[in-house]
Amino acid sequence: MDKKRILLVDDEAALTRSLGMYLEATGKFEIRAVNRGGEAIRVAREFKPHLVLLDLMMPEVDGTEVAERMKADPELTAVPIVFLTALVKKSEVGADGSDIGGHPFLAKPVDPEKVVECIERNLRR
Amino acid sequence: MPTAPRPRQGSPARALALSLAALAVPVVAGVAAPETADVWGDLPWILALVPALLLSSLRGWQVISVALALGMVALAALVTVGHVIDRDITSGPLVLFVIAPYIAIALGAGWFSDVTRQQRLTLDAQRSADERIRRFAEASFEAIVIHDKGTLLDANATFARLFGYEPVEIPGMHFMTLATEESRELLAAKMNEAAAGSFEAVGRRKDGSTFIAELRGGALSYDGGLVAVVTVRDITQRRRAEDALRRLERALETMQLGVTMTDLEGRITYVNPADATMHGYAVDELVGRPASIYALPVIRRPLSETHLRKLSSWQRESTNMRKDGGTFPVMLRSDVIESSDGQVVGVVTTCEDITERKATEEELKKASGSLRKSGADLLVFQEALIEAEKMESVGRLAAGVAHEVKNPLMTLLTGVKFLSMHLGSRDEKISGLLTDMADAVARADTVIKGLLDFAAPRKLDLTSNDLNAIVERSLDMMKHEIAKGQIAVVSELAPDIPPLLLDPFKLQQVLLNLVTNAVHATPPGGRITVRTFVHARAEVGVPADGNVGPRRTIDMPSVFLEVDDTGTGIALHAETKIFDPFFTTKPAGQGTGLGLSVSRQIVHMHGGELDIRNRSGGGVRATIVFKLFTEDRTNGQEAHPAG
Numbered sequence: 060m061d062k063k064r065i066l067l068v069d070d071e072a073a074l075t076r077s078l079g080m081y082l083e084a085t086g087k088f089e090i091r092a093v094n095r096g097g098e099a100i101r102v103a104r105e106f107k108p109h110l111v112l113l114d115l116m117m118p119e120v121d122g123t124e125v126a127e128r129m130k131a132d133p134e135l136t137a138v139p140i141v142f143l144t145a146l147v148k149k150s151e152v153g154a155d156g157s158d159i160g161g162h163p164f165l166a167k168p169v170d171p172e173k174v175v176e177c178i179e180r181n182l183r184r
Numbered sequence: 185m186p187t188a189p190r191p192r193q194g195s196p197a198r199a200l201a202l203s204l205a206a207l208a209v210p211v212v213a214g215v216a217a218p219e220t221a222d223v224w225g226d227l228p229w230i231l232a233l234v235p236a237l238l239l240s241s242l243r244g245w246q247v248i249s250v251a252l253a254l255g256m257v258a259l260a261a262l263v264t265v266g267h268v269i270d271r272d273i274t275s276g277p278l279v280l281f282v283i284a285p286y287i288a289i290a291l292g293a294g295w296f297s298d299v300t301r302q303q304r305l306t307l308d309a310q311r312s313a314d315e316r317i318r319r320f321a322e323a324s325f326e327a328i329v330i331h332d333k334g335t336l337l338d339a340n341a342t343f344a345r346l347f348g349y350e351p352v353e354i355p356g357m358h359f360m361t362l363a364t365e366e367s368r369e370l371l372a373a374k375m376n377e378a379a380a381g382s383f384e385a386v387g388r389r390k391d392g393s394t395f396i397a398e399l400r401g402g403a404l405s406y407d408g409g410l411v412a413v414v415t416v417r418d419i420t421q422r423r424r425a426e427d428a429l430r431r432l433e434r435a436l437e438t439m440q441l442g443v444t445m446t447d448l449e450g451r452i453t454y455v456n457p458a459d460a461t462m463h464g465y466a467v468d469e470l471v472g473r474p475a476s477i478y479a480l481p482v483i484r485r486p487l488s489e490t491h492l493r494k495l496s497s498w499q500r501e502s503t504n505m506r507k508d509g510g511t512f513p514v515m516l517r518s519d520v521i522e523s524s525d526g527q528v529v530g531v532v533t534t535c536e537d538i539t540e541r542k543a544t545e546e547e548l549k550k551a552s553g554s555l556r557k558s559g560a561d562l563l564v565f566q567e568a569l570i571e572a573e574k575m576e577s578v579g580r581l582a583a584g585v586a587h588e589v590k591n592p593l594m595t596l597l598t599g600v601k602f603l604s605m606h607l608g609s610r611d612e613k614i615s616g617l618l619t620d621m622a623d624a625v626a627r628a629d630t631v632i633k634g635l636l637d638f639a640a641p642r643k644l645d646l647t648s649n650d651l652n653a654i655v656e657r658s659l660d661m662m663k664h665e666i667a668k669g670q671i672a673v674v675s676e677l678a679p680d681i682p683p684l685l686l687d688p689f690k691l692q693q694v695l696l697n698l699v700t701n702a703v704h705a706t707p708p709g710g711r712i713t714v715r716t717f718v719h720a721r722a723e724v725g726v727p728a729d730g731n732v733g734p735r736r737t738i739d740m741p742s743v744f745l746e747v748d749d750t751g752t753g754i755a756l757h758a759e760t761k762i763f764d765p766f767f768t769t770k771p772a773g774q775g776t777g778l779g780l781s782v783s784r785q786i787v788h789m790h791g792g793e794l795d796i797r798n799r800s801g802g803g804v805r806a807t808i809v810f811k812l813f814t815e816d817r818t819n820g821q822e823a824h825p826a827g
Binding site: 069071073074077078080081084116145167168169170171172 | 586587589590591592593594595596597598599601602605606625629
């Protein structure tokens with residue numbers, strides 16, 4: 060089976076390292092990690108991921124801006140995005156798993172198992 | 185005073201001697217010439233005259249005695265002549281002719297001396313009267329002067345002293361010398377009138393100083409004639425005192441402050457127009473009346489003398505009564521009046537109508553009361569604002585903390601899971617450790633989430649709700665827990681709770697929190713009671729069974745929600761801390777300790793109160809109080825609809 064390419068965008072290097080390690084250990088994915096929002100578009104163009112895991116809170120260029128840039132880019136506009144964020148409060152997580160800005164999201168810290176499920180769910184879309 | 189010439193009085197001894205001598209003559213003649221003088225025949229004549237002689241001599245009527253004596257001598261001469269001419273001429277008309285003149289003289293003299301005697305008596309009387317007047321005049325403290333058309337004839341020492349002269353200088357002076365220029369005209373006029381009655385003029389002393397004099401004039405008989413007598417008084421002091429008094433009177437009469445003077449029996453001796461008018465009386469209606477006329481019937485007590493003596497500036501507010509029965513508030517101040525020798529003679533009281541002042545005080549009190557209330561309200565708002573700001577900064581802080589913590593947590597979790605994937609199956613101990621690590625991360629996450637939840641600015645989604653319905657829903661959600669704990673639930677929900685503007689979701693959160701706490705605290709077999717009711721007034725902090733605590737009164741109808749349990753209650757040291765964030769008496773891992781602080785926040789946002797304290801009979805009572813506004817409800821967040 061083809062390994063899906065997943066781009067991790069998060070300013071926390073330890074996180075991208077550990078998550079990347081986990082995801083690759085599943086055997087299902089090929090992982091690229093970017094720790095600066097500004098580099099995300101360039102790398103995405105190069106890597107052509109099947110899905111982008113995007114942190115919201117990043118210095119300089121944050122997640123929403125990256126998402127917008129991607130949408131504006133004809134090459135990247137169709138790539139599914141899953142937000143990965145620390146900012147969500149308990150009360151904001153509704154039972155229906157609502158979206159932020161049209162994209163699904165996962166609240167940190169999230170069991171990496173659930174990350175895998177979410178990726179697979181959104182890849183099929 | 186000079187004396188009038190006095191008639192000389194006769195000496196009885198002299199008269200008697202004369203009489204005896206006169207008597208001796210005819211006797212001697214008769215003896216000497218018995219032939220010519222029939223002394224013994226004439227003896228009756230002689231003897232008849234003897235008494236007259238004796239009487240007149242005794243009375244000192246010298247003239248009579250002399251006349252009779254002369255008559256005797258004449259008779260003796262006759263006898264002698266008869267002897268000489270050898271004829272008895274002591275009888276017959278010749279004798280009468282010779283003696284008669286002497287008898288006539290004697291009688292006339294007697295009458296005359298009688299007249300003189302009368303005159304002398306009158307003169308004596310006059311003399312003694314004059315003497316008395318003189319003595320009185322000298323003794324008098326009045327200055328008295330006698331004048332004739334302005335020329336001073338005589339004055340007493342007091343008069344002289346008054347004008348600074350010696351008494352001897354006065355007679356001969358003119359009245360005008362003793363008066364100032366401006367008084368002379370008046371004096372002249374008065375002098376001409378010789379009027380009785382008094383008038384004033386300005387006197388001038390020898391040294392030139394002047395004084396105000398009061399003159400009183402009259403007429404006096406003097407030395408057989410009529411003269412003007414004048415008394416003069418120095419009334420300078422009196423005038424000064426009168427002027428001062430008049431000024432004082434004037435002040436009292438015009439001032440607006442009421443002044444009343446009372447005697448020791450409490451009767452009004454003086455009242456000024458201000459006081460009388462203030463009480464609706466005329467001045468003369470009050471003088472003589474008891475001072476208690478001003479007081480309300482219930483406090484009509486006269487001041488006792490001992491009380492009076494203790495009085496020294498007794499000031500008090502009181503209520504006085506007017507003539508028409510109306511009352512008004514007054515400020516009274518009393519002082520004793522003492523005579524110059526320290527005796528208390530009366531009381532003076534000032535009376536001020538303080539109706540206006542009282543009204544102003546009332547206004548001020550009201551204004552300050554409402555100010556205070558506004559101030560209190562402001563404080564509440566301020567506190568709420570501070571609270572909100574705090575919450576906002578806490579929220580920001582929490583967000584920051586959360587973000588900074590969540591990322592590492594994610595790394596940890598991912599790492600643990602990865603390790604579990606690779607190492608877990610090998611070793612039980614390792615897999616156990618990894619499980620613990622995963623749990624730890626999860627717990628930390630829960631805390632962070634709880635913190636964010638606590639710090640989150642809340643917005644109430646207010647809708648009209650049935651409180652009882654929310655209560656029942658919450659109990660229903662907990663029924664499993666309750667059953668598990670073998671706890672009985674009693675609900676006493678009043679049917680007359682009106683609909684309240686609440687956020688049902690958040691309130692449910694609160695109720696679940698409270699019931700959960702109750703369930704955890706209550707041992708099996710215990711009971712949880714949930715009550716709702718309306719009360720006319722709320723005293724928060726004082727539960728129905730009277731536990732003591734800080735009280736706040738909410739002065740309007742309120743809805744109460746009580747959750748009682750029969751558990752162990754709150755430990756004494758913990759009572760004040762239960763609302764502190766993260767404070768929990770539960771063992772570690774069970775609950776974040778944030779439930780109550782969040783619950784209280786939610787209740788406060790509804791404008792209500794959340795109170796949790798031990799019950800006297802054991803267990804805990806949690807009370808939520810919502811104020812009931814009867815005004816129309818405004819939209820959502822603006823109003824404090826349920827509080």
